Every structure is written in C-alpha cells, then in structure tokens.
Amino acid sequence: MIxxxxxxxxxxxxxxxxxxxxxxxxxxxxxxxxxxxxDGLLQPGELGLPQPxxxxxGVRPGDPVHVAPARSPRTLEAVRAKIAGASLTPxxxxxxxxxxxxxxxxxxxxxxxxxxxxxxMTPEEVLSLTKAMVTAGRRLSWNRDLVVxxxxxxxxxxxxxxxxxxxxxxxxxxxxxxxxxxxxxSPAGTADTMEVFARVDLSEAEMRQVVETCGACVSWGxxxxxxxxxxxxxxVERPLSIDTPEQMVASIVSKKLAAGSTHLVLDVxxxxxxxxxxxxxxxxxKKLFEYVADGTGLSIEVLLTDAIEPIGRxxxxxxxxxDVTAVLENRADAPEDLREKxxxxxxxxxxxxxxxxxxxxERRARELLESGAAAEKMAQICEAQGASPLKxxxxxxxxxVRAAGSGRVAAIDCxxxxxxxxxxxxxxxxxxxxxxxxxxGETVRTGEPLYRIYGSEISDFGFACEATGEDPGVRIES
Amino acid sequence: MIxxxxxxxxxxxxxxxxxxxxxxxxxxxxxxxxxxxxDGLLQPGELGLPQPxxxxxGVRPGDPVHVAPARSPRTLEAVRAKIAGASLTPxxxxxxxxxxxxxxxxxxxxxxxxxxxxxxMTPEEVLSLTKAMVTAGRRLSWNRDLVVxxxxxxxxxxxxxxxxxxxxxxxxxxxxxxxxxxxxxSPAGTADTMEVFARVDLSEAEMRQVVETCGACVSWGxxxxxxxxxxxxxxVERPLSIDTPEQMVASIVSKKLAAGSTHLVLDVxxxxxxxxxxxxxxxxxKKLFEYVADGTGLSIEVLLTDAIEPIGRxxxxxxxxxDVTAVLENRADAPEDLREKxxxxxxxxxxxxxxxxxxxxERRARELLESGAAAEKMAQICEAQGASPLKxxxxxxxxxVRAAGSGRVAAIDCxxxxxxxxxxxxxxxxxxxxxxxxxxGETVRTGEPLYRIYGSEISDFGFACEATGEDPGVRIES
Numbered sequence: 001m002i003x004x005x006x007x008x009x010x011x012x013x014x015x016x017x018x019x020x021x022x023x024x025x026x027x028x029x030x031x032x033x034x035x036x037x038x039d040g041l042l043q044p045g046e047l048g049l050p051q052p053x054x055x056x057x058g059v060r061p062g063d064p065v066h067v068a069p070a071r072s073p074r075t076l077e078a079v080r081a082k083i084a085g086a087s088l089t090p091x092x093x094x095x096x097x098x099x100x101x102x103x104x105x106x107x108x109x110x111x112x113x114x115x116x117x118x119x120x121m122t123p124e125e126v127l128s129l130t131k132a133m134v135t136a137g138r139r140l141s142w143n144r145d146l147v148v149x150x151x152x153x154x155x156x157x158x159x160x161x162x163x164x165x166x167x168x169x170x171x172x173x174x175x176x177x178x179x180x181x182x183x184x185x186s187p188a189g190t191a192d193t194m195e196v197f198a199r200v201d202l203s204e205a206e207m208r209q210v211v212e213t214c215g216a217c218v219s220w221g222x223x224x225x226x227x228x229x230x231x232x233x234x235x236v237e238r239p240l241s242i243d244t245p246e247q248m249v250a251s252i253v254s255k256k257l258a259a260g261s262t263h264l265v266l267d268v269x270x271x272x273x274x275x276x277x278x279x280x281x282x283x284x285x286k287k288l289f290e291y292v293a294d295g296t297g298l299s300i301e302v303l304l305t306d307a308i309e310p311i312g313r314x315x316x317x318x319x320x321x322x323d324v325t326a327v328l329e330n331r332a333d334a335p336e337d338l339r340e341k342x343x344x345x346x347x348x349x350x351x352x353x354x355x356x357x358x359x360x361x362e363r364r365a366r367e368l369l370e371s372g373a374a375a376e377k378m379a380q381i382c383e384a385q386g387a388s389p390l391k392x393x394x395x396x397x398x399x400x401v402r403a404a405g406s407g408r409v410a411a412i413d414c415x416x417x418x419x420x421x422x423x424x425x426x427x428x429x430x431x432x433x434x435x436x437x438x439x440x441g442e443t444v445r446t447g448e449p450l451y452r453i454y455g456s457e458i459s460d461f462g463f464a465c466e467a468t469g470e471d472p473g474v475r476i477e478s
Numbered sequence: 479m480i481x482x483x484x485x486x487x488x489x490x491x492x493x494x495x496x497x498x499x500x501x502x503x504x505x506x507x508x509x510x511x512x513x514x515x516x517d518g519l520l521q522p523g524e525l526g527l528p529q530p531x532x533x534x535x536g537v538r539p540g541d542p543v544h545v546a547p548a549r550s551p552r553t554l555e556a557v558r559a560k561i562a563g564a565s566l567t568p569x570x571x572x573x574x575x576x577x578x579x580x581x582x583x584x585x586x587x588x589x590x591x592x593x594x595x596x597x598x599m600t601p602e603e604v605l606s607l608t609k610a611m612v613t614a615g616r617r618l619s620w621n622r623d624l625v626v627x628x629x630x631x632x633x634x635x636x637x638x639x640x641x642x643x644x645x646x647x648x649x650x651x652x653x654x655x656x657x658x659x660x661x662x663x664s665p666a667g668t669a670d671t672m673e674v675f676a677r678v679d680l681s682e683a684e685m686r687q688v689v690e691t692c693g694a695c696v697s698w699g700x701x702x703x704x705x706x707x708x709x710x711x712x713x714v715e716r717p718l719s720i721d722t723p724e725q726m727v728a729s730i731v732s733k734k735l736a737a738g739s740t741h742l743v744l745d746v747x748x749x750x751x752x753x754x755x756x757x758x759x760x761x762x763x764k765k766l767f768e769y770v771a772d773g774t775g776l777s778i779e780v781l782l783t784d785a786i787e788p789i790g791r792x793x794x795x796x797x798x799x800x801d802v803t804a805v806l807e808n809r810a811d812a813p814e815d816l817r818e819k820x821x822x823x824x825x826x827x828x829x830x831x832x833x834x835x836x837x838x839x840e841r842r843a844r845e846l847l848e849s850g851a852a853a854e855k856m857a858q859i860c861e862a863q864g865a866s867p868l869k870x871x872x873x874x875x876x877x878x879v880r881a882a883g884s885g886r887v888a889a890i891d892c893x894x895x896x897x898x899x900x901x902x903x904x905x906x907x908x909x910x911x912x913x914x915x916x917x918x919g920e921t922v923r924t925g926e927p928l929y930r931i932y933g934s935e936i937s938d939f940g941f942a943c944e945a946t947g948e949d950p951g952v953r954i955e956s
Contacts (some may be wrong), residue, residue: 035528036529038529041519050513051516068937069937069938071941076718076719080718080719080720083593083596083720084596106585106717107584107585107586108585108586108588108589108714108717108718109589109718110586111586111587111589111590111593112589112590112592112593112718112720114590115561115589115590115593115594115597116593116596116597118561118562118594118597119593119594119596119597236586239584239586240554240558240586240587240590241554241558242558242561242590459546459547460547463549
C-alpha cells in the first residue's frame with residue numbers, strides 16, 4: 001500500500017523497516033506493507049492499495065477504510081521455532097494456515113516457513129498441515145458415494161495424461177470433478193494445457209454445472225479458492241522453485257479432500273531426471289502419501305511409473321494440447337507413450353467402480369478411447385466449460401537444436417528440457433515450449449534436428465537458445 | 479517500482495507473478511519488482527521508484543532510466559541446492575555475496591537463503607561466506623600495527639560495555655575505530671545507544687577524522703557501508719528475527735576485518751535466557767569464531783561471561799545511556815555489574831598492548847575509569863562525532879510493573895525483558911524501554927514495583943503492558 005508522507009492515519013516515520021499496517025473494511029482486515037509517497041499524488045486522507053487488496057477487502061476506489069499499525073502475527077513465533085528445529089503441533093499448523101489464508105504473513109515470512117519445513121517435517125506434522133489446510137478452506141460435496149480423481153506429482157514434461165484419463169473415466173460413467181493446478185516449477189500444469197482447449201477458471205457454480213452435464217470437468221483449482229492457505233504457499237513456492245515432498249503431499253491431499261474426492265490414483269514418475277530419482281525415495285514418498293491419505297479418510301492408490309524422458313512430443317501448453325488431441329482422435333502419429341500411460345492410469349481409476357472386474361479396467365479404458373467415446377466426452381466437457389481465451393498457436397520464433405554427433409538417443413533430461421521450455425516463456429506464453437523430434441532409442445545423425453524451440457518474446461527466446469548451447473539435455477551414444 | 483498499465487518499456491501482462499525488471503542508469507543496474515498502476519497517475523513513459531532505488535541508481539525525479547525484463551540470478555540455483563541440503567563452495571559464496579551486495583535478490587529469496595543456512599552450514603562454509611563478504615565490500619586501513627576492537631554477540635539487555643570500554647582503551651592510547659550495529663532483534667544496539675550521546679552515521683572521512691583526533695570512535699557501521707552483503711542479509715534477518723550462530727560469526731568477523739581491526743576481544747554471555755544457553759553451546763560457538771578468525775587472519779580472544787539477568791538498570795537507548803553516564807562519572811548509584819564487566823573487558827583489550835604486563839590490564843582499566851580519563855575521552859569522542867539528533871528523554875507514558883508476591887528476585891528473563899522493551903517501541907523510539915528497579919538477589923514485597931515501562935506511542939505501550947500480564951519476566955522466590 002502507498003501512504004502519503006502527510007497521512008494522519010499512521011505517522012509514517014514510525015513505519016520505516018519492520019512495520020505493517022492493518023487495513024480494515026467492515027469485517028475484513030488485511031495486512032499491508034506501507035510505502036511512503038513524497039510527491040503529493042495522494043491527499044493526506046487517501047491511500048493507495050494494489051488490486052488484490054481491493055478484491056480481498058471488497059472495496060472500490062473512494063470507499064472508506066480503517067488503518068492502524070499492526071502487531072506481528074503470533075504464528076511467526078512458531079515459524080521461528082521451526083527454523084530452530086522444533087516440531088510443531090496440530091494447533092500450530094491450524095493457526096498458521098489460518099493466518100496464511102487471511103494473508104497475514106509477508107512473502108518473506110512465508111519463504112522462511114517453507115524453507116524451514118524443507119529442512120524436516122515429521123509425518124505427523126505433514127498430516128497436521130494437511131488437515132489444517134482443509135480446515136482453512138471449504139470442501140465441496142457431490143452427493144455421490146464415489147468421486148474419483150487422478151493426479152501426477154509432476155516433473156515429467158509433456159505428461160498430460162489427465163486430459164485423456166478424465167474423458168475416458170467420465171465416458172464410463174464415474175464422477176470426476178477434476179481441479180488442476182497451473183505450473184509451479186514446470187513449463188505447463190494440467191490447467192495451463194487444458195486452457196488451450198477451454199476456459200478453466202470456472203467458479204464453483206460453473207464447475208457444478210459442467211459436472212452435472214458431463215460427469216466430469218477439468219478446471220483450475222485456484223479460481224474456486226478451496227484451499228486458500230495452499231494457494232498462498234504456492235504463490236511463494238513458485239518464484240522460489242521450492243517443491244519439497246512434504247509440501248507436495250500436504251498440498252495434493254488437501255486439495256483432493258477439498259474437492260470432495262473419495263478415491264485418488266496417484267502417478268509418481270521415477271527416473272534419473274524426474275522429481276523422484278530412485279526407488280527408495282519413491283517408496284518413502286508413497287508411504288508418506290498413504291499415511292496422510294489414511295489419516296484424512298482419502299482412499300489412495302500410488303503408482304510408481306518409469307520416467308526416462310518426457311512423455312509425448314510437445315512441452316508447453318499449446319504443444320502438449322496437440323499431443324492430447326492426436327491421442328483422443330486415435331491418429332496414427334499420436335505419441336504412443338502418452339496413449340499407453342493414459343490407458344494404464346484410466347484403467348486403475350475405472351476399477352474403483354465395484355461393477356468392474358478386478359484387472360478389467362485397462363481393457364475397458366482402451367475400448368472407450370478407441371471407440372471415440374472419450375473424444376466425444378472431451379468435446380462435451382470443453383463445450384460446457386466455454387471457449388478458451390488463448391490463441392491455439394505456437395510461437396513464431398523457432399530454433400532447431402541439432403545433434404552434435406551420430407548415434408542412438410540414450411536419454412533425455414526431463415529437468416533440462418523443462419528449464420529450456422520455461423526459459424522460452426512457457427507457461428506464461430502458452431505457445432512457447434519445445435517439440436521433441438527424437439525420443440530415446442531412436443537413431444540420429446550429426447546435424448539432424450533433435451527438437452525445436454518455440455517462443456514469441458525475443459529476450460526469453462534468446463535465453464532458451466543460449467541454454468541449449470551449455471547443455472541441450474539430449475544424450476547421444478555412438 | 480510502479481509501472482503504468484500503458485508502459486511501452488515492458489509489456490505489463492508479461493509481468494504478472496514471478497517477473498522482475500532491471501532498471502539501469504549509467505553503470506548501475508538494480509532489480510525491481512514491478513507493480514502495475516491502472517489509474518493514469520503515471521504517463522506511458524514514466525515509472526515510479528522507491529527512495530532507496532533513487533539513491534542506489536544515483537538518479538533524481540525526471541532522469542531517464544533503461545528498463546528491461548530481468549533474468550533470475552544464477553546464484554538462486556545455489557540457494558536451491560542449499561535448501562536441498564548441499565554444502566556450497568567458496569565460489570558459490572563469492573557469487574552470492576556479489577549478488578546480495580548488488581541487490582539482485584528479493585527479500586523472499588534472501589529469507590529462503592538465510593533459513594536454508596540456518597538448517598546447517600559447515601565451518602568451511604562459514605569461512606567461505608565470511609571471506610566472500612569481505613571481498614564484496616571495502617576494507618579500511620589505519621596504517622597501524624595494532625587496531626583493537628571489542629564486541630558482544632548481544633542478547634543481554636542493557637549490556638552497553640562498549641561505550642565504557644572504548645573511551646578507556648582510547649585513553650590508554652590504543653587505536654579503536656569502533657563500528658557498531660543497530661539492533662537486529664534486541665531493544666537497542668550499541669549504535670542506537672551511542673546515538674543518544676552523539677551522531678553515529680559518520681561517513682568514512684568523518685570516522686577517520688574522529689579517530690585521528692581521539693584515537694577512537696563509536697560509529698554506525700551501516701553508513702560506512704563496508705559490508706554491503708551483510709547489510710542486505712541483516713535487512714531481512716531483522717524483521718524475521720533470525721539470528722543463527724553461523725550468520726553471526728560471518729557477520730561479526732567480516733565486519734571487523736572490513737573495519738581494519740587486527741585484534742578482537744569477544745564477549746559471549748552464557749545463561750538460561752541469553753542467546754547462548756549453556757557451556758556446550760558456548761564452546762561450540764567459541765570454536766567456530768576461532769576457526770573463522772584464524773582462517774581470515776584476525777586475532778581473537780573469546781570470553782564466556784555469566785548472564786543471569788540484564789546488565790545495568792536501563793533497557794532501551796535513552797535508559798541505557800543513563801547507566802553509561804553514571805559509570806563514566808563514577809557516580810555512587812552507577813550499576814556495579816555494568817562497571818565491573820566493562821573493566822574486565824577493557825582489561826583484556828588493553829593487554830593487546832605489548833608494553834602492558836600480562837594480567838595488568840584490569841588494574842590499568844580501573845585506573846583510567848576512576849581518574850576521569852575515560853569520561854574525558856568519551857566527551858572528546860562525542861564532540862568530535864557531532865551533536866545527537868535524538869531527544870535525550872524517556873517516553874512520557876509510564877507503567878510500573880509490581881510484584882505479585884513477596885520474596886527474593888531469583889531470575890530476570892533477558893528474552894522476556896527484551897521483548898517487552900521492543901513492544902514498548904525500543905529502539906525505533908529511543909525513549910521507550912524499561913528501567914529495572916530490582917535485580918536478582920534483592921528482596922521485594924507484594925505490590926512493590928519491579929520495573930517501569932516507558933513509551934510514547936499508545937498502541938505500542940498497550941502491547942508492552944499487556945505482555946507483562948502474561949509473563950512479567952521476573953521470577954520471585956518466597
């Protein structure tokens with residue numbers, strides 16, 4: 001917020017450095033960091049607020065607000081204890097998520113909390129945080145015994161199985177009100193790619209309408225604001241690129257509970273350049289998910305999947321959407337890895353249906369995909385959600401990265417590919433990203449293209465191209 | 479910084495969330511987080527910057543600057559590695575302090591780095607960080623073989639020995655160009671209390687002038703800006719109240735080296751409510767100080783001192799300054815603990831003088847204090863530094879905290895007393911703080927006053943008084 005030097009509401013000389021200010025309108029109070037304006041733009045009785053503050057306070061320009069110096073939130077003492085190595089209690093976590101949801105912490109304080117949690121959290125603490133996140137938000141209810149969901153922990157570029165699994169599952173008749181996230185540290189989240197097909201920022205009422213009509217939706221969870229504490233944490237995790245197992249478990253399980261899910265199939269890709277590097281790490285994460293899901297009443301099935309390269313050919317919202325379309329339309333050139341993985345996952349979700357024989361899920365999923373039922377369902381969902389606000393076009397700057405030697409593609413580095421796609425501008429720029437022209441096992445000769453980078457912003461594009469010079473992310477063995 | 483929605487310099491729709499902007503004027507580039515203004519206050523070609531940015535860029539309103547989207551600093555990858563539990567190399571620390579000194583990190587990123595370091599740093603890392611901090615700044619040179627210093631790690635309210643030790647040492651003829659810090663988490667730093675007597679924001683030239691004339695000074699280190707990386711770290715440690723041993727060692731040793739000191743006597747108070755709780759912790763800290771000082775060529779003597787209560791009677795700049803004056807003037811009512819501790823410390827510093835017999839320092843220190851030579855030297859230093867900008871008066875709001883029972887004062891909680899004094903407004907309000915009327919070992923009867931709280935801002939004062947209701951910080955045994 002901006003206060004004029006002459007403001008009578010708070011003496012600005014007291015505000016230097018550490019102080020925060022409470023701004024209150026009716027029942028709503030927010031904390032703001034004051035900045036002092038010297039130049040007479042504001043009158044003594046005025047103050048300037050950023051747009052999100054207007055929304056949170058529910059006020060319009062010119063409306064009166066109350067202003068007072070604020071006391072530091074008590075929960076920061078718990079953060080200090082955590083930094084010093086303490087375990088926090090369920091009550092601590094409840095108080096913390098309450099303050100987070102009410103925007104009482106600064107970004108600096110949130111960063112300190114996240115990094116302190118990154119050092120260690122006990123499974124009990126992760127359970128406490130998860131429950132507290134659910135308590136701090138709202139919980140949808142669907143009046144059905146079975147509400148299924150499928151989720152991937154991420155880290156594998158191009159892994160857009162959700163957009164194939166959801167229509168398959170809905171075509172079978174199960175209810176799958178899918179809320180997805182936008183990218184945190186990746187070049188595209190499911191919501192980012194879905195947005196190429198349709199609107200994703202559905203309100204709760206709109207989401208209900210779509211699920212009523214289609215049995216499923218794929219909307220962005222942030223608009224529904226079910227888990228405000230998690231959203232605040234993610235707003236800091238994102239620029240810092242922090243993504244710890246503990247925050248991941250708390251975030252995913254709380255969001256599923258908030259969305260009213262009863263059953264979750266969770267995809268955990270394991271590979272040398274994935275988020276989860278080896279089987280030991282994967283099993284530890286699986287146990288943590290199971291512990292927290294059991295403690296909160298969510299049925300979970302955790303699948304460890306092999307990850308040695310990106311899934312599909314496109315990386316970035318528009319390029320990934322093309323792969324999804326190719327699979328749904330049963331096109332001959334559709335990426336086989338994306339199709340087979342989607343069928344496998346959909347099969348596991350379908351087996352939540354008591355009417356389906358154990359082991360019969362995968363055949364049923366394949367049937368629904370090959371018959372065109374899934375494609376039809378996807379079209380129905382997209383129409384119900386509304387037209388996409390995005391241009392379904394790749395960036396007009398293109399750079400081909402070529403092989404420095406001949407041989408067999410031995411590995412493609414997921415992390416490196418993700419970094420290059422992000423540098424190119426994905427996901428902020430939906431048409432940015434890259435398209436893999438060779439996958440592992442294929443052969444390539446010196447000078448032949450390995451992948452294409454797409455972008456539309458010259459400085460970003462330059463960073464991405466420059467990065468491929470250091471390390472293109474594709475290892476070729478002769 | 480504030481950009482109008484219509485700015486052509488950067489497309490504001492690209493700036494949502496994570497992006498930062500580089501602002502360049504001549505050779506100087508700073509990073510700024512853009513905020514978008516909707517209301518036409520700024521013209522398309524204008525932007526708004528906060529005062530510190532004007533100073534750093536060396537520009538005035540209306541001057542032209544260049545603006546471009548910024549790439550995230552590479553050093554943030556080292557921060558992520560640190561969060562994930564890695565040890566960083568000397569090169570990493572050099573790159574980090576360079577970016578810190580150049581203000582390339584956001585507060586959120588600095589907080590993440592500090593908390594990651596709080597989890598663990600090897601002694602080698604602390605040494606690397608210390609050296610890198612010195613490299614990132616400037617180093618004063620005094621053309622003398624012996625340049626002495628005395629420092630306390632803090633945590634004990636009222637412990638203003640520096641303001642007594644410095645004039646004693648200078649009266650003996652040693653050179654002591656003392657730079658002190660303002661409070662980080664305490665109710666007063668040495669610089670805050672010195673400011674009650676004289677100006678402390680001396681430029682380097684002014685500091686040299688004072689040391690030339692008097693042999694010593696007590697100035698605020700921040701103005702000289704010797705260790706810009708440390709100053710940036712402290713600007714985040716302060717609001718977060720983070721104060722780890724590793725950051726403490728790096729900060730203190732680098733500042734002493736930057737100030738050109740050759741010998742340091744370091745006071746480490748040890749007690750149940752001090753920063754260092756027990757002897758084991760104290761010895762570990764002592765070893766770390768010795769390791770880092772040895773590795774950087776600073777002669778150090780670490781003294782572990784007993785701390786069971788605040789030193790002196792006053793807590794807060796003005797109230798502490800009164801204690802200092804009473805000791806220097808050899809007044810009968812001067813706090814004995816402050817006098818004796820100062821003499822002990824001054825004695826150790828004096829023994830750096832090769833002409834002084836081992837063990838003779840303390841007697842010499844007492845002689846210089848009792849003869850009035852130290853008081854005279856202090857007056858000379860204060861005159862040379864210039865008149866204080868502060869009003870030497872306690873706050874006009876006074877609250878007496880009374881004993882709930884009769885008995886002997888068994889303990890006074892340093893942390894609690896510091897918290898109450900800070901809540902009352904110290905050190906921002908120099909006249910705020912508290913005055914202890916009873917110290918440990920003294921007897922008190924129900925209803926008799928234990929201490930007085932001073933303040934001048936009603937809301938702060940209310941918080942402080944309220945806090946004494948929960949826990950006044952004084953334990954009475956009947």
